[in-house]
Amino acid sequence: MDRSRGRLADPALIIVGGAMTVFAAVAIVWWLSDTPLGVDSAVYRAGGFAVVHGESLYSPLLALPGWAPELPFTYPPFAALLFTSLTALPSQLSWGLLTLAAAPSLYCAVRPFADRAHLPLLLIGAFALQPVWQTIGLGQVNLVLMAAVVADIFLLRGSRWSGITIGIVAAVKLIPLIFIVHLLVVRRTADAARALTAFLCASAFAAAVLPSDSVRYWTSAIFNDHFAEMKGWVGNQSWQGFVARTVPEGHPATVVIVVFAVVCSVVAIWLVHRLHRAGDDRAALLVTAGCSLLISPISWTHHWVWVVPALALLAARGHRGVVVAVAVLFTGWTVAVVPGGGGAERDWNLAEAIIGNAYLTVAFVGGLVCLSRSRCITTYTAEGKVKTYIS
Structure with a gap:
């Protein structure tokens, strides 16, 4: 009885339940008042409608609500098949359905990285972070x-x-394919094979159901013109976004992008291997996630949700000052205070460039810290003991 009461009274679970209640209430109120809510969930829902009604998935979406901007559907066809489930609901309730999963997902993603004592505060603080x-x-x-x-x-x-x-997630959004490489680096070969098989099977299933959309996606829609036009916007915190803001278009920019992607990938693989050998699989996963954000052509600020487990791990290891500093940077002010849109990013002065690329800077500093400590890695055992691995 006492144990059951302890679990029911878990502050972290109370926070999750409270957040879900608030989000459900917002969705219902916004639906009843016919207030716009959830731009991207409206795009998902419109993509599902395109599948249901046999419309072209990668042409202008006809089922977008009038208040939503005319955004394209940019996900693989398999994602659209999943999003058909949203077509049974109004736009606001579709948002509510996705958002109900947000707090439990946050809890599941953070818990393996956090001390139990820190978990409630981390969950509350996470809602203040822009991603x-x-x-x-x-x-x-x-x-x-x-x-x-x-x-x-x-x-x-x-x-x-x-x-x-992981394979199914990669079929929904391609960037998670990098975690198949992660599985190979940490010598989980069978898991990597299952992930690749799941990805191929999901994609093949989508191709069987949506043959023309699949051909269009894999041959042209995957190179989305909408993203290409917005690559230099401050909201894109990837390396390619940085290059688009600072390097003239053309061959030099392409060389800078390719060289960085290769170097970043090689260094990340090496670090993941080292961290795995030292038994620090949590840090190893964060290195892979950070690499994916840096080398992806588009890493919108909301893609940087991996900062939450990173902060949890830093807090668990006693780096509270670093946690506070990084959390402050990720509240969203750095993107808001600099000129953005319409190519204004190319005219930034030095201070604006430093502030406007803050997410990238945090990732670079984190990578440099990992490299500097690569010859002396702290290993965290299941019993909480600490030992040192010397290369």
């Missing part, structure tokens, strides 16, 4: 996908199902 509140406001799936990857890496490790979730 989280923006994901929720837009009706995005970032938190759900992150939780799925974390669950596959840690909760399903050693089971015959491990890897499958």
